[in-house]
Amino acid sequence: MSFTQIKSEYSGIDFKNIILESNALNEFTYYYLYNGGGVAVGDINNDGLPDLYFTGNTVPNKLYLNLGNLKFKDITDSAHVNGGDGYKTGVTMVDINGDGFLDIYVCKSALNDVELRRNILYINNGNLTFTEKAKEYGLDDASFSTQAYFYDMDMDGDLDMFLLNHPSEMNFANNVLVGYDKEGNLNARKDTLRENVSCRYYENINNVFKDETISSGLGTYSFGLSAIIDDFNDDGYPDIYICNDVKEPDYLFINNKNKTFTNKAEDYFKHFSYSSMGSDYADINNDGFLDLITLDMLPESYPRQKILIAAGNYDNFNKLAKYGFGNQYVKNVLQLNNGNHTYSDISYLAGVPATEWSWTPLLADFDNDGLKDLYVTNGYLRDVTDMDFMMYNADSIKKVVFKSSKIDDAMKALSVVPSFKLQNYLYKNNGNLTFNNVTKASGMDIPSWSNGAIYADLDNDGDLDIIVNNIYDTPFLYRNNTTENKSANFIRFKLIGDKKNPSGIGAVVKIETPDGKKQVQHFNPDKGYLSCNEWFVHFGIGQNTIANVSITWPNGFIQTIENDSANALYSLNIKNARPSVKSEEKNVALFTDITKLTNVNYKQKENSYIDFKLEPLLPHQFSQMGPCIAVADVNGDNTDDFFTGGSKDNEGSLFIQDSSGKFKLKNEPAIFADKKFEDTGAAFFDADNDGDNDLLVVSGGNEYPEMPTMYPVRLYTNDGKGNFTKSNALQNIFTSGKAIAINDFDKDGDQDIFIGGRVVPGHYGLIPSSYLLQNNKGNFTDITNSIPSLSKIGMVTDAIWSDVNGDGWKDLVLVGEWMPLTIYKNYNGKLDSVPTIMENSYGLWNTIQQADIDGDGDIDLIGGNISFNTRYKGNEQYPLTMIVSDFDNNGSTDCVISMYQDGVSYPIAYRDNLLDQMVYLKKKFLRYRDYANATINEIFTPLQLRNASKLKVNDIANTTFINDGKGNFTQQYLPVKAQIFPINAIVSDDFNKDGIIDLVVGGNDYSTEVESGRNDAGIGLFLDGTNNKFKAEPVTQSGFYIPGDVKCMKKIMIHNKPCIIVGKNKGAIQIVGLTN
């Protein structure tokens, strides 16, 4: 991508959003003072050249007439559109009276004087002059307004207005006051409708706008900074997504089709950005479903993160979630639309979670390659979240200020807050859900404080130029050089609607190009932040020279055109559209949920335990690893039954299947008696060679630090009818474990056991004990020490027996956290003393499975790892590392995880968390700045480092290991759709009966620390095997939908049909079957 900055000397655009601070208006009196201004584009005189309008917060707005060749003329004064007095914010254009000329609507905020806050409607007189008529139209609203959105909300054909507002005082913006409601339940106090601060809804009645806020249900009390109006639930009526700053989560107001709206955000989204600012909604992967981006304020640079971002407060996070404020994280979120009205945040995978204090996102195809790229503006005049300023410097300044109430002193205080201009970001869409930062390469690395921004083809050359409203600088005008470089083709459309909606706002335009690619856009120029984009629908089409086009107008009328030539602008007129003929094509999904049919109604209960209270530096918790599930016929009726483990203080449960495929809970006193243990692993096998399935349960978790006997491995003997008694055959085997692998590895006729140690409770980073237990006619011998390396091999998460070298003896395959793929080869019943490890496979593995996925006759492996969609990154060149020691000799184990950025490996812990774990370091890092750039070499002495154990991760991908037949493996990553969540469970089978092994995978991890946020993007995935490769089937096709914190999946035969049983932490057991 290539852009050229057109300087104001050439363009004539000399506007500057200078913020004049005064006694009445400063950062202390108005917290949103530096939120900046917007920009709107539109051809106000219908000469074919788009004109520009900028809002200035405390300076006059400006209107620039486009003279062609990127030259502009300031006609503000002659057009009478300077915005008047007051603090101006958002701006949009709209032909409100259907006279064929765009009018301008300007929002105002900040000031206490109501009259200075009245929004302005400039009606276009058609002769380059405007007349202010807000009052006449009923739109002279005096709220604290952010931005106005004109859209036909009630589907009566005309444009209504949604006005986004915010409260005026910020003192309580983060307070959550809890009180009893009328029903006697404790709830957060929600502010009720307040004049001038809640959002407002205006219904258009014959071009007079009537305030219907109260009846609409949109009168919310939140710090709204942007909104997206679109049909999120495909019911033909527009809904409203609202980005809210600070504690209020974002809202998704679903249109009830009766002029009322209901917030249902949590039905659609798993989490939100905490301080949501600008937003955009566009299809980033051309699957036909629009994806949402909302911006936050996380810096990209780790040192800046450590200075500017407060460490997470676990209790407060939980409190917000508990009282209806959703799960919110300080980072951008990119919500990939799954197509079934759910969204998955893929910002970490996409590479766009952190773009500093960000305002405008623009999703548009800037290089005309058919993929929507991302432009982000950022910058805040002062780093008011600088932790050193907040904790230390504000104090001394304030103490001076206390002694005088003069505002000059407040200003003096503010002037010492660090202040940096930063680069905006331009990302190129790579076409595989990832984006590349091309800011510098595109010539856009100019530091600025940038706010509202738009794209528009200002020079009518077929590519999208970018215009940015800056504080203290003239606007950026970036000319797009794509057409000049003749690198790709485009096709553009102008929509001509009817008189009530002349621009066709809300129309959907789809194109299909000869290469088979489909693209879709929903036309609404009012998006991003405070701004209004161009009045065209623009598609890049790469090397294609023609496209088929279809447009669906808001009234449902459709027009299709075939073989439009590239590199041209077409008009699409609603007059040429015809009512659509609805074709109801319903594909039959491969999978279907059958939980209800099985009568399994079981929700995993998790005991309340917070690992971070003892170990603040943990990457995630170990007290929430359940449930485990084991499947077998326990009562000899030839139907599969299943056991699911209980968390601490909750007993495990045995479900018995009857002949009709329904399950009943069976009472098992011996299992109940052991409820104080947390069950993390379970397996059925015949331990005593009496022909029935006995039950092995591994205790685990993190709840009992320093109490090893709370982690026994337990064996329950089956009487053949499914009644279990505690066996004495396994005694004094203690470890907080998880993995179980059963096999007669020595072929002596009975089943032997491997137990993997998962974690040392309270001492993460130390290596727990694993066990190999040899079965001798029902008596078990601990032979772990016969293989010296085995006992402390690592934090094992999964283990299988698999004959990887085809010698007829199953080898022991292990994976774990901070572990490589580890294989103990089995030579005639004896395990090799040294395991074979794969050097480039040190991962944060959750699971390992085996299947001949390439059909070459040997066993391949499939590993579930942490995936690319988390904060934790590591590869061979830049591994994720962890050092472990009791650095301060106080008996607590300290683990410090470091991650590379720009060639330097920084600890990921924020200062407060690190110092909380190692108090003695407080003396070393008196300020946040002192710590920001520190690596472990500055934190610890060489001696301390020498004595610490070191762990690494150089592979985070969910991957297959392809076997060459001799036990040598080559990694082949699963498709990118399988990289958006940690995979905890894998089941292989030829599900679609095409003769090739397929996979279903499930995962997520909700137990993470609160800074980087929980991994909840997974909804399960069906991977269709196609010889060597897997094809990720969208949920809309496969029907394989298992949302939640999926911890395990097992095959189970129900009513003689193969099904998959899914266990979820704090979730209900789900059973998925094949549809046919």
Next chain:
Amino acid sequence: MKKNWIICFVNLLSFNTGFSASFKDNYLVRCNEKLIEVVMEDLFTPPVASRVHVYPNIAAYEVLCIGNAQLKSLSGPIKHLPKLGFTKTEINYSIAAEFAFTTVAKKLVLSEYMITDFEKEEKDLWKNKNIDTILINKSIEYGIQAGKQIIEWVIKDNYIQVKTMERYVLCDNVGAWKPTAPAYTNAIEPHWNLIRPLVTDSSSQIKPVANVPFSEKKNSMYYKNAMDLYTTSKSLDTLKKTIAQFWDCNPNISFSEGHLTYFIHKISPGGHWLKITGQACINLNFNELKTSETYTLVTVGLFESFISCWSEKYRSQAMRPETYINSLIDPQWLPYIQTPPFPEYPSGHSVLSASSATILMEIIPQPYSYTDSSEMYINIPPRTFDSFNAAAQEASVSRFYGGIHYMPSLNNGADQGRKIGNYVLQKIYYRK
């Protein structure tokens, strides 16, 4: 909240320091004043601050004991404190005591450089008194060695273990403490009861009477106490507001306006009483022995007060008024001063003020009235008190006006504090 602050701070720059000229003449007052300043800079929580204040004073005291037979070593009353391994020698014991103080202080504070700078200034002061440089250096070295011996004892007080024990886990019991606005900080120092006490045998030796049983019923005592607090808070007159502000002593108070959050560092409750102590030592022209004794007794009292008080706080885990009132009476209500992040019962300020006043009433010849200008640094005008007890009572009731403690917390806390003060006196002071 911010507005209230600004309104009540009239411009009184001229009173910048509360001390008369003789402040400069008492090195132990200078040391303690410096330490208060560093403690404020380093944002220690009140219990940790009490630890930082007590050990340097014990170090100075023990050095002075060697030089002056009038003082009796605390090794004995403090069972685990070993006697310093020194005999009387030809040094300046004042200088040695001062540097024992600073040596221990440097170990305990974070901003060591502030103490190091102070040491340089102090050394110059001694030089200006025409004391032989060799003697000064010898005395300093003596003090440093003494300080190091004290440090060996200090580090066994379980602090570093206590700091990394399980952080406070919110309790689901009805009436249990919940984090409060605006920062929703987790409860601090939940295991402070495990810090090694000095003169008491354990943290539970001096317990307050049990708290009023929690109840949400309107006819309950608990509800009545809350209503008392609520109605009082709704009609605070200027005097009550002034009192609440004067004794606020919240070492790290945060103000939040959206993303703009900032903290104001204030003298901790213990620090406030050390200001009062220093002022008394100056006003009465105490010599170094009397000064050291006074500071040591008061700081031991503070240290014991926090252990005992914190022990009860986490035994009862009582909810703060704002949590109770928001849920049952008025969802919009906030206390006049900010609620600090730890359980309600009993009031720490009541305990330690009573303990300090009890000790000071005994050491300082009575009657003694005084003007307290400790809060001038944030422009809160001085207040005059007829006695230390009167001040302690006002400090206690300030928590009620401020809306952060109920009445029983004040009264029972003050009882507890008096018992602690008397116990400290009995163990250390009356024995001679």
